[in-house]
Amino acid sequence: EAAEVLKRRLYRLSRESQDLLAVGSVLGKDFSIEMAADLAEIPRDRVLELLVEPRKNCLIWERASGNICSFMHDQIRETIIQTLPPARRALVHRRAAAYLSRHEPHRVFDIAVHHDAAGQSDLAKEFAIEAAEQARTSHALESAEQQYRIALRSFSARAEEPDFQVLYGLGDVLMLCGRYQEAEPFFERAIKCADSAALRAEVALKLGELAFKEDQKDRAIELWENALLSLGGKLPSALMVPFYLVREIAVQTLHTLLPRWFVGNITTEPSADDRLMWRLQSRLTYAYWYVRSKLVVLHLHLRGMNLAERYQPTSELAQFYSEHAPGMSLIPLSQRGIAYGRRSLQIRTEQNDIWGQGQSLHFLAIALYSAAQFEECVDVGRRSVRILERAGDYWEKHIAQYQVAASLYRLGRFTEAAQLAREAYDSGLAVGDFQVCGNIIEIWARATNGDVPQKILQCELDRHRSDVQGQAHVLLAQGIQLISDGRFEEAVQALDRGIQVTRNAGILNAYTSPLYAWKATALRGFLENTSPLTRSPRRTIIKDHCRAARKALLVALRFRNELPHALREYAWAQVFGNCNRRAVYLLKKSVLVARLQSAEYEQIQSRLLLQKVRLEMGCADAEKALENAERRHSAFRNEQLPQRMFSSIALVDRFDSLMESGRRIASAIDPTAILQTTADAARRLLR
Numbered sequence: 001e002a003a004e005v006l007k008r009r010l011y012r013l014s015r016e017s018q019d020l021l022a023v024g025s026v027l028g029k030d031f032s033i034e035m036a037a038d039l040a041e042i043p044r045d046r047v048l049e050l051l052v053e054p055r056k057n058c059l060i061w062e063r064a065s066g067n068i069c070s071f072m073h074d075q076i077r078e079t080i081i082q083t084l085p086p087a088r089r090a091l092v093h094r095r096a097a098a099y100l101s102r103h104e105p106h107r108v109f110d111i112a113v114h115h116d117a118a119g120q121s122d123l124a125k126e127f128a129i130e131a132a133e134q135a136r137t138s139h140a141l142e143s144a145e146q147q148y149r150i151a152l153r154s155f156s157a158r159a160e161e162p163d164f165q166v167l168y169g170l171g172d173v174l175m176l177c178g179r180y181q182e183a184e185p186f187f188e189r190a191i192k193c194a195d196s197a198a199l200r201a202e203v204a205l206k207l208g209e210l211a212f213k214e215d216q217k218d219r220a221i222e223l224w225e226n227a228l229l230s231l232g233g234k235l236p237s238a239l240m241v242p243f244y245l246v247r248e249i250a251v252q253t254l255h256t257l258l259p260r261w262f263v264g265n266i267t268t269e270p271s272a273d274d275r276l277m278w279r280l281q282s283r284l285t286y287a288y289w290y291v292r293s294k295l296v297v298l299h300l301h302l303r304g305m306n307l308a309e310r311y312q313p314t315s316e317l318a319q320f321y322s323e324h325a326p327g328m329s330l331i332p333l334s335q336r337g338i339a340y341g342r343r344s345l346q347i348r349t350e351q352n353d354i355w356g357q358g359q360s361l362h363f364l365a366i367a368l369y370s371a372a373q374f375e376e377c378v379d380v381g382r383r384s385v386r387i388l389e390r391a392g393d394y395w396e397k398h399i400a401q402y403q404v405a406a407s408l409y410r411l412g413r414f415t416e417a418a419q420l421a422r423e424a425y426d427s428g429l430a431v432g433d434f435q436v437c438g439n440i441i442e443i444w445a446r447a448t449n450g451d452v453p454q455k456i457l458q459c460e461l462d463r464h465r466s467d468v469q470g471q472a473h474v475l476l477a478q479g480i481q482l483i484s485d486g487r488f489e490e491a492v493q494a495l496d497r498g499i500q501v502t503r504n505a506g507i508l509n510a511y512t513s514p515l516y517a518w519k520a521t522a523l524r525g526f527l528e529n530t531s532p533l534t535r536s537p538r539r540t541i542i543k544d545h546c547r548a549a550r551k552a553l554l555v556a557l558r559f560r561n562e563l564p565h566a567l568r569e570y571a572w573a574q575v576f577g578n579c580n581r582r583a584v585y586l587l588k589k590s591v592l593v594a595r596l597q598s599a600e601y602e603q604i605q606s607r608l609l610l611q612k613v614r615l616e617m618g619c620a621d622a623e624k625a626l627e628n629a630e631r632r633h634s635a636f637r638n639e640q641l642p643q644r645m646f647s648s649i650a651l652v653d654r655f656d657s658l659m660e661s662g663r664r665i666a667s668a669i670d671p672t673a674i675l676q677t678t679a680d681a682a683r684r685l686l687r
Contacts (some may be wrong), residue, residue, distance in 0.1 A: 009057045010080065016042070017050045018083075021059070024450060025080040026092040028110075030063075035103075039095045053446040075318065093118035108134070109143065125154035129165060136169055139354055144173045161401040164193040172206060178431035180214055198273055201227040205280060210263045213395045215435045217466040221287050227279045231273060241299050248302035255309055263309045270311040278304050278316040285323055290467045293506030294330045301327050318347035318356060322363040329370030329510055332558055337367040339652045358387030362400040365407075370510040372560050372597045374407040398428050398436035405443045410561060412600030414640040417447040425456075434463060438470035445477035449482030449641055452477060468505040472498040472512045479518055488526035495519040499667075513559040517554035520569035523548055527576070546573040564594035564602035568609060580617050584610065601636060608633050 010018060023030040023040045037047040051069065054060045059076055060069045071077040081089070097114035100107050108131040115124035132147035150172035155162045171186030187210065191203040204227035212220035225235060236244045255262050281304035288297045305320040321344035328337030341364030348356035361384035368377035381404035388397035401424040408417035421444035428436035438460055445452050460474045475498035482491035495515055503510045523545040527538070550571040556566035567590035567606075574583035587610035594603035611626035 009059060010083070012057065013053055014050070016046075017053050018080075020047060020050050021054055021080050022084050022088075023092055024069060025058075025071070025077045026084070026089060027096060029074065029077055030068055033067055033069060035096070035099055035333055036069075039092060040101055042386050074227060090118045094120065097123070098165045109147065112147055112150050116153060121150065121153040122157040122634035123154075124150050125158070128154060132166075132169055136173055139176075139391040141173050141177050145170065145177070148173065148474045161193075162189070164190055164195075164199060167193060168203060168206070175206065175210055175213070176392045178392075178433065180210055180432055184210055191410070197230050198276060201231050201276055201280065205276070205283065208283060208287075212283070213433060213435070215438075215465060215467055216472070217287050217291055221291070221467070222285065224280050224284045224287065227284070228277060228284070231277050231280070233277050233280070236299070238296075245295055245299040245302070248299055248306055251306045251316065252302050255306065260623075264310060268311050270308070270314060270316075274307070274311075275314060277318050278308050278320070282316065282319050282323060285327075289326070290469050290507070291505060294508070295506075298327060298330065313347050313350075315351060315353060315356060318344045318346075318353070318360065321347070322360045325363045326370065329367060329559075330368065331522050334367055334371035338364065338371060338373075341367050341642070347471075354387060355391040355393060358384050358391055358393070358400075359396055361387065362403070365400060365403040369403050369407055370559065371560070372410075372563075374410045375598055377407040378411070394427065394431050395433050395436075398424050398433050399439070402436065404445065405440060405447075409443055410597065410599050410602075411600075412604075413642070414447040414601070417443055421447060434465075435467055435470055438463065438465060438467065439473050439511075442473040442477040442480070445480040450477075450481035452481060457481060468501055468507050469509075469511055472502050472507075472515060475501070476515055476518060479515075479522060483518070483522050483525055483588050486525070488522050488529065491522040492519060492526065495522060508555065508559075510559040510561050513555045514565075516548065516555045517562045517565040517569055520545060520548040520552050520566075520573075524569065524572050542573075549573040561597075564590045564597070564599055564606055567593065568602075568606045571606075571609065571613075575613060580613055583613050584617070587613065596673055601640075604629070604633050604636055 010021075013021070020036060020040050020042065024036045027036065027039075033047060033051070034044065037044045040047070042050070051060065051062070055062065058072055062069050066219070070302070084092075093114045097111050097118060097120070100111045100114065105111075106129040111126045112128035112131050115127065128147045128151040132144050134153060135141070135144035136146060148166055151166045152162055152170070155166070155323055155630065167186045167190035171190060174180075174183035174186065184207070187203055187207050191200055194200040194203055204223045208220040208223035208227070211217070211223065213348065215420070228235065281300055281582060285297055285301040285304070288300060301323055305317075305324060308314065308317040308320050311314045311317075321340045325337040325341035325344070328334060328340070341360060345357060345360040345364060348360050361380050365377050365381040365384055368374075368380060381400050384400040384405065385397055388394075388400060401420060405417045405424065405663055406419040408414075408420065421440045424440045425444065426438070428434065441452060441457065441460055445457075457477060459476075461478060465471050465474075475494050478493040479491045482488070482494060495518055498512075498515045499519065502515070503536075523541060527541050527545060549566070549572065552562070552566040553570045556563040567586050571583040571586035571590065573581070574586065589607050590606035591603055594600075594606060608629040610630045611622055614622035615626050
């Protein structure tokens with residue numbers, strides 16, 4: 001109906017006005033009056049007269065400058081274009097390309113588009129390549145893809161094979177858009193066109209990034225290591241890594257303590273090959289973080305950073321500084337990491353590197369999370385997400401969202417954490433980023449007390465992963481869900497598997513450390529809730545819990561995010577051993593640490609247990625304090641936990657849970673087991 005109204009308005013115009021608007025519609029939503037006059041071969045004075053009638057009919061409006069007209073609505077323009085025969089449209093495009101080439105040669109985007117639309121793709125090649133490179137540099141990914149594809153059609157029209165620049169550029173754009181399967185063939189073709197070791201290494205760098213983002217970390221490492229070696233780089237054997245690490249630590253110490261002597265007043269520019277090797281070392285460091293020991297990670301990272309500091313600040317140095325932020329959390333020297341994260345952001349801001357600013361903010365958020373500065377991590381992480389989304393890097397955006405969701409969980413904002421975790425999971429699934437699916441699911445589980453659909457959790461458990469940290473996160477999510485279901489022995493087994501996986505790979509950081517505290521929680525649940533007929537001797541389990549809690553506390557003293565939880569579990573161990581005074585001291589410490597971290601729910605839980613222990617000890621004010629603690633605990637759970645999931649999936653999830661619960665009840669044998677299984681099912685379905 002709207003289209004018919006527009007057509008009637010158009011038909012009321014004079015034939016000359018219709019022709020003029022047709023030329024303008026080919027030029028775009030906004031068109032130059034002077035250019036339209038030239039293409040329509042109408043004198044400018046006459047053009048101004050012909051535009052009066054369309055303005056009165058509200059079809060176009062004239063900008064304040066008086067040189068540009070704009071269509072009132074896209075549908076108006078589309079309706080006018082449809083009235084043009086294809087041959088006439090192609091003729092206008094040809095004239096537009098010729099006009100712009102003569103008068104405005106800098107408008108390479110428009111020239112390429114007009115040549116292509118006119119069926120002259122062979123003439124669009126140089127313009128399209130230049131336009132695509134400009135768009136890719138400014139992260140205008142949709143425009144870049146359009147121009148690269150015009151360039152491909154240009155090569156095809158000339159019966160030529162596409163060159164390295166076009167294949168590599170289009171692959172890079174598609175990868176940034178998250179279309180990994182489409183990107184890979186272009187990189188594979190580009191590496192065959194590469195005529196030097198440096199160009200082949202450049203493509204191998206991108207192929208490795210592609211594999212890394214598809215959670216094929218072993219393949220990524222192989223590609224990057226081979227590329228580094230092909231450029232003359234060296235990788236020490238596992239036995240020599242500790243010795244080389246000591247040397248790099250000594251060099252970095254000198255750079256830090258005596259910067260004016262070793263890295264000050266440097267004016268030398270690095271070579272292109274040096275910068276490429278640094279990028280390869282940087283990506284290898286990132287991959288090693290997930291699958292290798294911290295010694296290997298720190299050595300390669302410090303090696304590249306020490307070399308880059310000997311030259312003028314570059315984007316590669318900014319990348320090393322950003323990686324230094326999470327790297328220092330392994331030692332841990334979190335405050336140093338935060339300082340270097342800010343240095344990285346400063347360099348990239350000075351270089352006007354938009355994507356780089358997003359990446360620096362992301363790694364700064366990692367350092368802030370590891371330092372338990374959760375409020376600032378949420379702010380920095382959200383800034384990073386906005387920039388990376390604008391830049392089109394969905395993989396980096398998803399990992400930044402993990403930092404935000406994890407910090408929201410630590411702050412006790414469970415509803416927000418669960419919603420963000422679900423959004424990141426769905427987005428990762430949509431673009432094939434399975435790494436974030438494995439990582440974020442543990443935040444989803446913790447923020448909802450294990451209320452993750454069984455089908456989703458089982459899918460992640462069954463998915464092959466080379467990412468050790470991802471495996472640990474999925475097993476942590478499974479352990480939390482089993483704890484929530486009251487299946488404590490199975491939870492201990494799942495958490496033990498997660499601990500063993502990380503221990504075998506030599507990985508221990510702020511993201512894998514929660515496994516230890518949650519194992520202690522599962523053992524405590526076993527002690528508190530399992531009937532005497534089915535549990536192991538109580539003394540043995542108490543000892544196991546005490547060992548697990550002690551280990552969790554030792555780990556948490558290094559990676560302090562889980563410290564309130566670990567202190568509380570160790571306090572429970574003291575309660576089981578009748579050391580109530582020691583338990584009170586630990587719980588007060590837990591409350592203090594949780595308050596310093598702004599970890600609201602941890603503080604509430606520790607305060608509740610503290611008042612219970614004090615009541616058992618006969619403290620005078622304990623009863624009233626316990627009532628207040630229970631009231632706060634109940635209010636928090638009523639506010640946060642019932643709002644865990646979106647209502648759109650609630651019925652489906654509960655149906656799956658109902659079917660699973662029915663199978664468990666049917667397989668139970670004795671009345672006691674049937675009663676216990678029914679109670680567990682009721683808790684899960686009604687919580």
